[in-house]
Amino acid sequence: MTPVIETRKLEKVYASGEVEVRALGGVDVTIMPGEFVAIMGASGSGKSTLMNILGCLDLPTGGEYLLDGVRVNELTKNQLADIRNAKIGFVFQGFNLLARTSAIENVELPLLYNRTGRIPDTSKLAREALERVGLGGRLDHQPSQLSGGQQQRVAIARALVNKPSLILADEPTGNLDSRTSVDVMALFRDLNDQGITVVLVTHEPDIASYTKRIIEVRDGLIRRDEAVVNRADPAEILRSLDQELKEA
Amino acid sequence: MGWRNILRIALQSIMRHRMRSVLTMLGIIIGVGAVIMMVSIGQGVQQQVESQIAGLGSNVLMIFPAAVNQGGVSMGAGTREALTLDDVDKIQREATLISYASPVVRASVQVIGGIGNWSTSVQGVSATYLDIRSWPMASGEFFSERDVTGRAKVCVIGKTIADNLFPGMEPVGQQIRLRNVPFRVIGVLSPKGQAAGQDQDDLILAPATTVLDRLSGRRFIQQVVLSAVSEEQMPAAQEEVTTLLREAHRITGGGPDDFTIRSQTEIAETAQATTQVLTLFLASIAGVSLVVGGIGIMNIMLVSVTERTREIGIRLAIGARSSDVLIQFLVESVVLSVFGGILGILLGVGGAQLISIIANLATAIEPTIIVISFFFSAAIGIFFGFYPARKASSLKPIEALRYE
Numbered sequence: 001m002t003p004v005i006e007t008r009k010l011e012k013v014y015a016s017g018e019v020e021v022r023a024l025g026g027v028d029v030t031i032m033p034g035e036f037v038a039i040m041g042a043s044g045s046g047k048s049t050l051m052n053i054l055g056c057l058d059l060p061t062g063g064e065y066l067l068d069g070v071r072v073n074e075l076t077k078n079q080l081a082d083i084r085n086a087k088i089g090f091v092f093q094g095f096n097l098l099a100r101t102s103a104i105e106n107v108e109l110p111l112l113y114n115r116t117g118r119i120p121d122t123s124k125l126a127r128e129a130l131e132r133v134g135l136g137g138r139l140d141h142q143p144s145q146l147s148g149g150q151q152q153r154v155a156i157a158r159a160l161v162n163k164p165s166l167i168l169a170d171e172p173t174g175n176l177d178s179r180t181s182v183d184v185m186a187l188f189r190d191l192n193d194q195g196i197t198v199v200l201v202t203h204e205p206d207i208a209s210y211t212k213r214i215i216e217v218r219d220g221l222i223r224r225d226e227a228v229v230n231r232a233d234p235a236e237i238l239r240s241l242d243q244e245l246k247e248a
Numbered sequence: 249m250g251w252r253n254i255l256r257i258a259l260q261s262i263m264r265h266r267m268r269s270v271l272t273m274l275g276i277i278i279g280v281g282a283v284i285m286m287v288s289i290g291q292g293v294q295q296q297v298e299s300q301i302a303g304l305g306s307n308v309l310m311i312f313p314a315a316v317n318q319g320g321v322s323m324g325a326g327t328r329e330a331l332t333l334d335d336v337d338k339i340q341r342e343a344t345l346i347s348y349a350s351p352v353v354r355a356s357v358q359v360i361g362g363i364g365n366w367s368t369s370v371q372g373v374s375a376t377y378l379d380i381r382s383w384p385m386a387s388g389e390f391f392s393e394r395d396v397t398g399r400a401k402v403c404v405i406g407k408t409i410a411d412n413l414f415p416g417m418e419p420v421g422q423q424i425r426l427r428n429v430p431f432r433v434i435g436v437l438s439p440k441g442q443a444a445g446q447d448q449d450d451l452i453l454a455p456a457t458t459v460l461d462r463l464s465g466r467r468f469i470q471q472v473v474l475s476a477v478s479e480e481q482m483p484a485a486q487e488e489v490t491t492l493l494r495e496a497h498r499i500t501g502g503g504p505d506d507f508t509i510r511s512q513t514e515i516a517e518t519a520q521a522t523t524q525v526l527t528l529f530l531a532s533i534a535g536v537s538l539v540v541g542g543i544g545i546m547n548i549m550l551v552s553v554t555e556r557t558r559e560i561g562i563r564l565a566i567g568a569r570s571s572d573v574l575i576q577f578l579v580e581s582v583v584l585s586v587f588g589g590i591l592g593i594l595l596g597v598g599g600a601q602l603i604s605i606i607a608n609l610a611t612a613i614e615p616t617i618i619v620i621s622f623f624f625s626a627a628i629g630i631f632f633g634f635y636p637a638r639k640a641s642s643l644k645p646i647e648a649l650r651y652e
Contacts, residue, residue, distance in 0.1 A: 056567060057645045058646055078569045081564065083567075096558070096562045099559075110566045113563070113566065114567070115569045161565075
């Protein structure tokens, strides 16, 4: 099986003036289809740089990156855009939905930029994606009319709609309260159970514990890469949260 | 990305910012509207002048006395007393390329007759005058050659005089008095309307001989109008008449003419040049507002790019190519300016109509000006939209996403 992500000695050096900043110093990661991985690290550890490169938003200055077997290093700007469109679904901390745009139009957006062929019914696919994240009844709501958790679900539906090889989530629960965070993690877990590869970047160990594998980055290098032993179960966490609420 | 999707994305974002879109369009609406209004006024004036010149008659040449020059001070065209009825007779007899010739002797008079009195001008002319001017009669008859030689006290009146002195009456056969000289009205001219703010129907035509004798008391005439045999022969006819008059006035060698001859085409050309300058002047003033409108579009599009940096980042992250973003912003500005252009055309056409009603100015809207302003506004959209669109498309996805 081809790995979804395969990096060899991945390096990223920022040259700001005289000083060279080595954000990544040779990272080797392999992620197979169907995996559920958390990339952890404190701020400044290089995890955001890694995430940007994995998401084809940025190019490495050294080493190799293969996404779905395709060497990304030498791709042009347009090819990178097409790869982002076809193979990667992004979920951001700040949701990053278009304001004053209905949920369904937000989800449709990646389909409008699709170049692999004309999609006959973009709104049908968008509706299905929204139903999949449990927002079938809020198709015409604008982001301002939705709660944070719902907005993040719309963003996840948008990430799903192009049937990507990989969902890349950058601190997806960073702006959410603990209860909604659990909801969103439950959704990621469901999607992963359906076979979708999910990579999320977080600095919270709690959130990482929902995944199957944790990769810890520090000073631009991988310091830890191990399977999660005690996976958190969203249903259980929700129950204990309810319990706390009652006692308080 | 297909054109339909591009258009859809552009329209969505225009509709999302309705107020801003309308304000952006306003510059173009006013600019295009102003251009169309101004050009239609200019062209209306031009058409009016053209029809007036055509109303002079066909193949018309005019002879004016030259300017008097007193000690180096020129008194202006027509001040010299150089033309006489003999000159007209000579031209009539000897010129081969002239079909008709008529003197024009003007005198202002107070007319008394019918129900009151009226101040107007009398023009003394010959029996062929109406043939030169291609001016038909409304009723009655024009005076004959015999009337001219016999200095008959007959006259033909314009529509304005008929209306003012003989309202609801038949003027033909009535008596009127011009400076207390009684004249018999033998005909009414067909109306010609306004020309350059002057009522062309406010005049009386009488035999030139009678007018010279009874009203002006002078021997000299102000103008001679001629009709050449054909349009092609006009330059030759002009030459022929010049030779004849120089002979009659005994001007030899290099002596300057004591008269000037102007042809209808010359007058038409001068008038056309004037009205063209007028049209150009009006259009360029309006054009400035169109350019200002274009800069307004650029301004708002630039603000919009900054304001929508995050949106651009999102679009780039989910797979928009930078060319998609470029085209989106370009299409937005073109849609805004074209739509503004269409509204401006409606405003201009409506405004031109309003001006012609309120200000009583002739306006003419040519389809070409509508087509030109439509494409010009689209071009403005492309020209002034390109820089902001370029700026939007050159954003880097990571930086745009991080922009707060």
